[in-house]
Amino acid sequence: MKTFDVIIIGAGIVGSSIALSLTRAGLKTLNVDTLPTAGYGSTSYSSAIIRPFYSHVTACAIAHEARARWLQWSDFLACADPLGLARYHETGGVVLVAEGTEKNYAANLAALDSVGVEHRWLSETDLLHRYPNICLDSFAPPRRIEDDEFGQNNGRRISKGIWIAACGHVNDPQLAAHNLYQAAHTEGGSFRFNTRVADLIQSQGTVRGVKLDNGEKISAPIIINAAGPHSKQINQMAGITDIETQAHRHEVAYLKAPVSGFSQQGFLVDLDTGIYQRGDGTDVLIGSADPLCDPADVANPDNYNTGLTEQWTQQAYRAALRFPDLEIENSARGTVGLYDVSQDWIPIYDRTDLPGYFVAIGTSGNQFKNAPVIGEIMTRVITTTDPERVLLTLPNAQREVDLSFYSRLREPQNTSSVLA
Ligand SMILES: Cc1cc2nc3c(=O)[nH]c(=O)nc-3n(C[C@H](O)[C@H](O)[C@H](O)COP(=O)(O)OP(=O)(O)OC[C@H]3O[C@@H](n4cnc5c(N)ncnc54)[C@H](O)[C@@H]3O)c2cc1C
Structure with missing residues (x-):
């Protein structure tokens, strides 16, 4: 049998980041992935929005730290890639x-x-x-568009916006x-x-x-x-039943942008209609902010509908409420990907009750941005001598964060802002 220090199941943005950090820490790692190369799973469908807009300080600090590394991507990698480097805009x-809704954003x-x-x-x-x-x-x-009140003004206005300059998107998540x-x-x-x-393989109560x-x-x-949306399957192999994750299907609609230069205007989060939008060249990309009216589209990661459906139509029509000039094309364009959703939409970066078995799962449609830091998070979790108190220093954000925020044992948190 070949032997490694660590086997990482999956080589998406998460598994690849963990591999980099652990190899830098001197460990002999092996990533195993079903697909032909890194990032071909759910990562490749990501809208790749980078934003620190979270309702918890730890989530905000880690996203802001990761953004500093996206800004210096080439230095962070310290190596060339024959395919070129992804770019953060x-x-x-x-x-x-x-x-009247200002208070909803107080925590953020x-x-x-x-x-x-x-x-x-x-x-x-x-x-x-x-x-x-x-x-x-x-x-x-x-x-939903079948609701008689869809598109009716409720008598109020969008009276404000919150502008954050330190945000953007990565042009090619699979390449990243x-x-x-x-x-x-x-x-x-x-x-x-x-x-x-x-x-x-397990024996004597530990993973081998x-x-x-x-x-x-x-x-x-x-x-x-x-393993991203397959995380539940791998947990089942490990016999882990107390960590819940579920694959949810998500469509992202592409339409011609309603104004030229939309890409340069930055992304727009619109919880009033239930979507987010960002420019992508001459297109606008429209994703869901998971409003309560939309039932979760729970999927089997080995067999799900990869075609665009009425989800696409809902999102396109919601975007057209905000931009009435938006032309809704007859042929749907876009992508279909899976989120790996945890109970409270916060990821789980933790050890488990099975000695030697760790998880970096439940990324819930919003952890692409944190990829440059996730490797270090898992390296800290694995190498700590005090699992009760695992801290990570964030040099750019100049603070230390307590990684129990991502613990499998946490009380489910209230996340008011899971939007890409
Ligand atoms: C439509 C969409 C939009 C999103 N938008 C954003 C955004 O704007 N901003 C943001 O920050 N995040 C966003 N996300 C979330 C982000 O993309 C994910 O959190 C992230 O890509 C998850 O990466 P991963 O490596 O965990 O999963 P994956 O990329 O799915 O990688 C898991 C890998 O595990 C492999 N695997 C599974 N089972 C096995 C097995 N048994 N053996 C071997 N290999 C296996 C798979 O082949 C796969 O390659 C979005 C996600 C989606 C789907």
Whole structure:
């Protein structure tokens, strides 16, 4: 049997980041992935929005720290990739706020203040200057288009926006994962693609290695589940039943942008209609902010509908409420990907009750941005001598964060702002 220090199941943005950090820490790692190369799973469908707008200080601080590394991506990787490097475009971003709902954002603003992320209020005039053809009617709560009240102004206005400059998006999420893979590989990390982990090997109450789909066995004292939407399957192999994750299907609609230069205006979070939007060249990309009116589209990660459905139509029509000039094309364009959703939409970066078995899962549609830090988080979790108190120093944010925020044992948190 071949032997490694750590086997990482998955080479998405999460598994590849973990590989890089652990190889830098001197460990001999192996990533195993069913797909042909890094980032071909749910990572490749990511809207790749980078924003520190979270309602918890730890989440905000980690996202802001990760943003500093996206800004210096080449230095962070410290290696070339024959495919080129992904690029982070810092466009800034706007969160629309309807009159009377300001208090809903108090925790987010407090987190930004605590971490030291600059933000400012935009007036209606500022919003109209930035988006000349925007409609500032309020339509909340978000509704489905079959609802008779869909598109009816509720008598209020979008009276403000929150502008955050330190936001943007990465142009190619799959390439970003490939960059991390390349960096880890350069530093000695091993990768096996086109190979599925079929089972975990355990004996005497601890994990010993993995069994591959070709029958081969590979041993390691540490196994990390970074299998994205397949996380539940891997937990089942490990016999772990107290950590809940679920694959949810999500569509992202692409339409021609309602104004030229939309890409330069930054992303727009619009909880009033239940979507987020960002420019992508001449297109606008429209994702869901998971409003309460939309039932979760729970999926089997091995067999789900990869075609665009009425989800696409709901999102396109919601975007058209905000931008009435938006032309809704007859042929749907867009992508369909899976979120790996935890109970409270906060990821789980933790050890488990099975000695040697760790998880980096439940990324809930919002952890692409944190990829440059996730590797370090898992390295701290694995190498700590005091599992009760695992701290991570964030040099750019100049603070220490307590990683129990991501514990499997936490009380489910109230997350008011899971939006890409
Ligand atoms: C539509 C969409 C939009 C999003 N938008 C944003 C955004 O704007 N901003 C943001 O920060 N985040 C966003 N996200 C979330 C972000 O993309 C994910 O959190 C992140 O990509 C998850 O990465 P991962 O490595 O955990 O999963 P994956 O990329 O899915 O990687 C898991 C890998 O595990 C492999 N695997 C699974 N089972 C096995 C097995 N048995 N054996 C071997 N390999 C296995 C798979 O092949 C896969 O490659 C979005 C996600 C989606 C789907």
